Amino acid sequence: MAEGGAMRAEADAVPAARAGFWTPGTQVLWRYRENAGERFHIARPVTVVRDDDELLAVWLAPGTECVRPVLADGTPVHVEPLRSRYTKPRTVQLDHWFGTGVLKLARPGEPWSVWLFWEPGWQFKNWYVNLESPLVRWEGGVDSEDHFLDISVHPDRSWHWRDEDEFAQAQQDGLMDAPAAEQVRRAGRSAVEVIRAWGPPFSDGWQHWRPDPSWAVPSLPEDWDRTPAHVST
Numbered sequence: 001m002a003e004g005g006a007m008r009a010e011a012d013a014v015p016a017a018r019a020g021f022w023t024p025g026t027q028v029l030w031r032y033r034e035n036a037g038e039r040f041h042i043a044r045p046v047t048v049v050r051d052d053d054e055l056l057a058v059w060l061a062p063g064t065e066c067v068r069p070v071l072a073d074g075t076p077v078h079v080e081p082l083r084s085r086y087t088k089p090r091t092v093q094l095d096h097w098f099g100t101g102v103l104k105l106a107r108p109g110e111p112w113s114v115w116l117f118w119e120p121g122w123q124f125k126n127w128y129v130n131l132e133s134p135l136v137r138w139e140g141g142v143d144s145e146d147h148f149l150d151i152s153v154h155p156d157r158s159w160h161w162r163d164e165d166e167f168a169q170a171q172q173d174g175l176m177d178a179p180a181a182e183q184v185r186r187a188g189r190s191a192v193e194v195i196r197a198w199g200p201p202f203s204d205g206w207q208h209w210r211p212d213p214s215w216a217v218p219s220l221p222e223d224w225d226r227t228p229a230h231v232s233t
Contacts, residue, residue: 029141
C-alpha cells in the first residue's frame with residue numbers, strides 16, 4: 001500500500017453500504033488486492049448471510065475453493081522468513097479453505113472487518129479484527145486491501161494485537177508509508193474502543209449463528225480476478 005495506497009479503493013469507488021443489497025443465500029466474491037499493486041491476490045467465494053445499511057455478513061464455508069498468494073516458487077507466504085517475505089516475487093495459487101468455516105462481518109465504511117472462528121463441533125474460538133480498507137462493492141462481490149495489523153478477541157473479552165511484526169516489516173519494505181501506517185494505527189485504536197465498550201458486532205450474539213444447511217458451497221468463478229464493469233453507487 002505504498003504512497004497512501006490504503007485509500008486507493010476508497011478513492012476509486014464507493015463504500016459498499018451505498019449500493020443495493022444482496023439477499024441472503026446469494027453467492028459473491030470477497031477479494032483483496034495485493035499491497036502496492038493492482039492485482040487481486042486473494043479471492044474467496046462466500047454466501048451472503050445478511051446485507052443491509054448496517055452490516056454485511058457472509059459465510060466462508062469449509063472446502064471452498066479460493067485463491068491465495070504464494071511465492072513464485074510455490075512456497076507458502078507464511079513459511080518464508082519475515083525479512084524476505086514481502087520482497088520476493090509472488091504469484092497466486094488455487095487452494096481450498098480447510099478446517100471450520102468463517103463468518104465475516106463488515107459495517108459500512110469501517111476500516112476493518114470482524115471474523116468469527118469455531119473449533120470443530122461449533123465450539124466458539126474467537127473473533128478476529130482484520131484491519132483493512134473499507135469494503136467496496138461491485139456487481140459480483142466486495143474488494144478491499146489488507147493492512148497487515150490485526151486484533152484477536154477472546155470469549156472472555158480479552159484481546160491482543162496480532163502481526164505487529166508483519167506490520168513493521170511492510171513499512172520497512174515500502175508497502176506502506178508513514179501516513180498510511182498511522183491511519184491504520186488509528187483504525188486499530190478505534191476498533192479497540194469498540195471492543196472495550198463491547199459494542200457491535202461483539203455484543204450481537206453472532207457466535208451462536210449457524211449456516212443454513214441447504215446452502216451449497218460456492219464455486220470459484222474462472223474470472224475471479226476480473227475488473228468490475230462498474231461499481232454500484
